[in-house]
Amino acid sequence: MPIGARLQQLIDALDISVLEFARQLGEKRGEKVYHILHGRLKPRYETLQKILSAYPTVNADWLLRGEGLMFRTLPQTPLAAITLDDRLRNMEFLLFQLNERVALLQQTNDLLRQELEEVIGQKKVISLSYVSRRSDLSSES
Template identity: 80%
Template sequence: MTIHLRLQQLIDSLGISVLEFARQLGEHRGEKVYHILHGRLKPRYDTLEKILVAYPQVNGDWLLRGEGLMFKVLSSPSAAITTEERLRNMEFLLFQLNERVALLQQTNDQLLAEMKKSGLVK
């Protein structure tokens, strides 16, 4: 999943508009964020840093590389993520698993077709 798709997913999970997200990053208008979301721009380091400062609950590994959960699991009660955020994390993980299963099924179907074509399987 590309970073612009992860950003869109983050905005959706936060339940805010793109404009509100941009304002939280210190942008008066949402143009830069819109361009990033549509793949016309890649986020610069300072933009990514602003996201992680504005939303400290966001997992930097997930934001940068798509690894792990969207939100950090924190041990401090005052900084703990909400049940709603945990549910969003679970929904995202299920979405990723479904994508992987579909890809595996497609690969399996292609291999089976090739095996039938070559006479290895009837």
């Protein structure tokens, strides 16, 4: 996985914006970080050092080579626990919404299938009626 993708994962895991991440590294704007994230720049050694200094729980092996876990230790602060609980609640809500949408799509699919079967049935009736009428016309001739 490219370093830009790892940095994006880190920013997502920290639940901060790219601009906030850049500011934690001493940058006034987030352009350099955006360029790294999109593969237009490779991070310099100094940038990697700043990341590891600003976020000491980040595993350097993961950051540099993609080996091991993202964090050396999981944060045990109450804020992290609240954030994790909030994330879990959000995920549960999103799963609930997704299940509701799937159920609605299933209902719509069932209705469409039923309408299609009715149209096919009507087509068969019309086709049989047409064949019967042609048969009647040819027998009259």
